[in-house]
Amino acid sequence: MAYASLLSLNQTLDQIPHPDDQTEQQHIIMRSLHEKVSFLLSFLDVSSPQNSDKLRGLEGRIRDAAYEAEDIIESHISNQIFSELDQKFESLQKIILVLNSISDEVVKMRERNEIEVLLPRNSLPAASSKSRSTNNSVVMGDDFMKFWKLLTNPYSKLTVVSIVGMGGIGKTTLAKKYYDEFTAHCFDVRAWVTVSQEYREQEVLKELLNSIRGLNYESREESTEKLAENVSKRLKDKRFFIVMDDVWKIKTWNKVKNLFPDSNNGSRIILTTREPRVARHASRDFHCYHMRSLSVEESWKLLQRMVFGEKECPPQLVNIGRAISGKCKGLPLVLVLIGGLLYKAKRKLDYWKYVARNLRSSRNTDYNILDFIVFIYNQLPHHLRACFLYMGVLPEDYEIRRSKLTKLWVANRFIKPDRSKSLEEVAEEYLKDLVDRNLIVVGQWSYSGEIKTCSIHDSVRYFCLMKSKEEKFNSDVDYLPGVHDNLRQVSILTDLKNQIPKFALGNNRDLRVRSVTFFFRNSPNDIHFITNFWLLRVLDALTIRFEEFPVEIVELVTLRYIALTYWMKHRFPASIAKLCNLETLIVNPGKFRSIFNTSFLPPEIWKMARLRHLLFMRSYLPHPTDALMGRNIVPLENLQTLGNVINFRWTKEVLDMMPNLKKLVISFEHDGQTKWSSYCFDNFVYLLQLEILKCFFFAKSYLKYQDPLPVKFAFPQKLKRLTLSGCRISWKNMTVVGSLSNLEVLKLKFHAFEGPVWETNDGEFRRLKLLLIHMTDLEHWKVDETHLPSLKHLSLRYCYNLVEIPSQIGKIPTLKEIELCECSTSLVTSANVIREEHRKLGNFEFQKEADYPPAEQRPKARRSSKVVCKIDVKSDADRPAAPSPPKENGYLLEMDHDLAIASKQNFQGDYKFVICGMLLIE
Structure with missing residues (x-):
């Protein structure tokens, strides 16, 4: 945790104001501290993981010194009591002496060539994380x-x-x-x-x-x-x-x-x-x-696949590679983790020999897996270690959303700033690196190939817990009283009702806790101890249901991340503006996802310049009118995510105050009187950094709007994902959307576009991967296979009038899936025609063997595509009997409770399909 503690301290020093009442000596001390921190950060940045054993003692001293310095500075500057710093400068001078001593030792170790410097970081250009992760499992x-x-x-x-x-x-x-x-x-x-x-x-x-x-x-x-x-x-x-x-x-x-x-x-x-x-x-x-362990040959084949994919291992690495796989004793998890290490490291004989020499032989016990994980952790670059150990905060087998995890990493200051990228973009890179190393496992992927959820293996989590306690980094509430007061992260996995006296530790305001995350549904009355943690940065209390904003937390001015759950309509107090460091505010709707979960934000929200993410189920955002301009309103230049905002007027002046917005979710609930044009949503073109836009329109009558929407949409060219709902715009105006050169995902819901005919044009939708049309009066769709050259997924739902899927859709070479739900019979028939065309191309062959063959024995299809046609069955009586297990002359018959017909299933590698009721062509 030396690197993470230095990185956090460095960011604290960067944000220190320079009041006039500081003496020259104080300026010198702060500058000297900054220089020592920067030197050690740079050293760890380029230090080879092979130095871990030699640096372990130094890292502990660095961590403790950095923690102490940050506690001294942040506890006073956060409260703007600069005059009290005088009595603490002596302590800071002592810390500088400690860092000086460490720096001198580092220099001497370099002079004696005891430290290997790595330039650049030990990371190779990798295949996409998705393509690798899909091969991380092995079933003999x-x-x-x-x-x-x-x-x-x-x-x-x-x-x-x-x-x-x-x-x-x-x-x-x-x-x-x-x-x-x-x-x-x-x-x-x-x-x-x-x-x-x-x-x-x-x-x-x-x-x-x-x-x-x-x-x-x-x-x-x-x-x-x-x-x-x-x-x-x-x-x-x-x-x-x-x-x-x-x-x-x-x-x-x-x-x-x-x-x-x-x-x-x-x-x-x-x-x-x-x-x-x-x-x-x-x-x-x-x-x-x-379960048995893998054989020697199976182990080597798995390790090769983890490191080289479909490529062959270089001849000079074969013998040492076999030796490494042999030391893993046939444990798939160990082979996968060692494979991730070798995949990201130097593919040179010397390094592979170093790995083989330092791997401990297994005694085939559960606990010995930790020996391998310890070695892998010690090879991890310093900038990834805190992010990896943070996964131990999560409960066992818990899947966390990528977007939440990266926000938490940023709030905890685990991410090193990069002038060319946002902190969130750097965090995404860290996550992909850990996925490539197989230390973090992807749970779900998005249609666009992005990570949606992730987790860690329970053996890896056990290591994270043990290492975190050793590093004074993380603990569950049960262990808190027995750990050092430098503890930074606390996860609460249990009911606090009977543990508050133990956990609160009186009124000890010297605790250095920076993050508290609740995973158990405690009462709001059980968290008053939070106010003891003056330096808290993260309060993740989504499992606690509040009836009103816990106003006492506004005194914790170091808070950067707040996540809460409300039961009903609620207003944020004006005092929330005291949280001048707040970056992320998330409000979960709880049980009722409806108008009862509405947030009313105060005008003071426009004073909070560091806001990066505002996320609500429904929220009313006050417009920064002229009357408010005298209240220290500032541009929200850091704001990247905003949603869901209701009936907000997107004037050019407001958009200029959010120049770096990347994701926007908005709703317009028409009252029958206000003109749609007054909301100015055609100004979105001025959001030059916008990548995701979700826009929902509602009216008193959901069948017909009293005022038509403006037809002159204008969207920024960076837009990658667009969702429109309830617009009722003519298909003739789709060109505005089709011309977006970076658009990858388009979802059209609840009559977003209307009319009997849609005809696409040349040059449109060049990068579109997913198209969803949900509820429309569309009858005929005219398209050429060249119009959507990148389409992978097509979903048509409740399209009762659409006659057919154009045959040209089936000729798109990238197509993987067509999904139909509640559509006309003729539409299903056209999907069957596409399926037959694929068969004629030789994409599918029925297997004749009695048993399911191993993967390596299955023939591969020439092209991958998938068509899913869902036909609802109105009652259980309409459902055929469940099929039997596979018999000698066929394969498993598939049957879904929503399907009317089942037929044979064909297995070909990772490809399969089922005829009629559900068509699957993968």
Whole structure:
């Protein structure tokens, strides 16, 4: 944490004002401190990770000195009590002496060639993170076949199949492989729930309900008993497939097993566990599969794939590469992590020998995985270490959204400023680097290929927790009283009701806590201790439901990130402007996502110059009128994200105050009297940095507006993602959108455009990857295959009048998916025609083998595309019986509870399709 502590201190020093009452001596001390911090930062920036052992002692001294200096400076300057700094300057001088001593040692180590300098950083140009991450799992062919036979046995009674093995051996990967690819449509209900070591019954039940189709949002607020009742009710008489991942205790299984009714219809449960006793207890019919370690050859093949992808390993690295893979003892997780290390490092024989020499041999114990992770962490560049360790703040198996994670990294000052990029852009680069190293796992990808959610393996998380405590960086509330008061991050994973006396630690205002994150639904009355943390930067309290703004936190002027949840309409106090360092303000709507969750922002919001992200479900933003101009209103030059703002007038003067806005979500709720033009939304062209725009229009009558919208839209050319809803503009005016040269995602909802005919033109939509049309009166779509040359995904929903999908759409070479929902029969027919055309091109061949072949034995299709046609079934009675497991002359028949017809499924590598009810061409 030496680098992170220096980086944070450096940013604090950069933001120090220079009051006239400071003496020349004080200026000299502050300048000297800044110079020492900059020197050590530069040194760590170019220091090779191979220096870790030699620098470990120095890093601890650097961290403690930097923490102490920042605490002294920030605690006083944040309150603008500069006169009191006099009594602290002696302490700062001592810290400077410590940093001087460390700097001298660094210089001497360099002179003795004990320190290897790395220029540039040890990072190679990499393939996209997505392409690599999709290959990070391994499922051996014979493993899959054994598991397949256990799971698809002919028994009609409910069967529990247990996968047992040590951590990191691939249990979850095997379960996920089957869950994702081979059961999507052969069961009425599917659900995946991660149980984890600390079993929380209510959270598990909610996750089950969230995973089961048809969950309404209000179910999340119910009691444990009601949640359990709802789970059983939704599974009754259904053929279900449930994965219970990471079950640790027999009593945990005993608590949940009664939720799953046995309707004698072939339902299946997969249970993954490290404990053989749990597996034997849950699978009494001995349906247990014991994961084995990879063979020597399998290990080497996996390591090669992690490092080189489809390319061959250079001959000079083969022998040492085999030695490295052999030391991993067949553990897939270790091979994946070591593969990520080698992928990003120098591909030279000397470095590979260094890795082989320093890897410890495994004793095939769970805890020994930590030995490998320790080595990998020590090879991590200094600028990535704090971001990586921060993942330990998250609960086990928790998936966090990319956008939230990067905001938290920025607020905690883990990101080094780059004049050519925003802090968020640099944070994105850090995240992709950690993904490429396989230290962070991507959960979901967006259509445009961006990371949506991510997490870490529980073994990696365990290391992060241990290392964080060693570095005085992070702790759960249970460990807080026993750790050093330099602790920076606190995550609260439990109910504080009975722990407040222990946690509050009296009125100790000397605690150095910078970040508090709640993951448990505590009461608003249980967080008053927050005001003890004078230097707090991050307050993430989304799990706590407030009825009004906790006004006491406005005294914590160092706050940079606030995330809260409200139950009802609420007004922010004018005193929020005291939070002069606030960068991110997020308000979650809680249970009711409606007009009851409306935020009313005060005029003082225009004084908060450091704001970067304002996110609400619905918010009223006061217009900076002439009457307000005398209240120290400043341009919000740092503002990047704003949403959702209602009925705001986007005048040129206002837009000039937000010159760097990148994402904007707005709504216009028409009252029947105000003219649409008065909102000035045709001024968006002046937002030169805007990349994402979501614009929703509503009126008293949702069938017909009283005032037509202006047809002269004007959008900035940087726009990449555009969502329009309720505009009712003629398709003839689509050229304004089609001419956007950087547009990648276009979503048209609720009659965004109207008219019977849409005809695209040459040169339009050159980069468009995703097109969604939701609810329209469109009848005929005229398009040439050259008009949308980059289209990958087409989604048509509730397009009742559209006659067909133009055949030219099927000829677009980049096309991967067409999704139809609630559309005309003729539209489905045209999708079938496209599917047949793909077959004629030789994209699909039915397999004849009786069993699912290993991946390396499957023939590859020439082109990848996917068509999904969904046809709703009105009642359960219309649904055919569930299909049987694979038989000798065919493959698994797919059936979704929303589909009317099922047919054969064809497997070809990663490609599959199903005829009729659901068409899948991948």
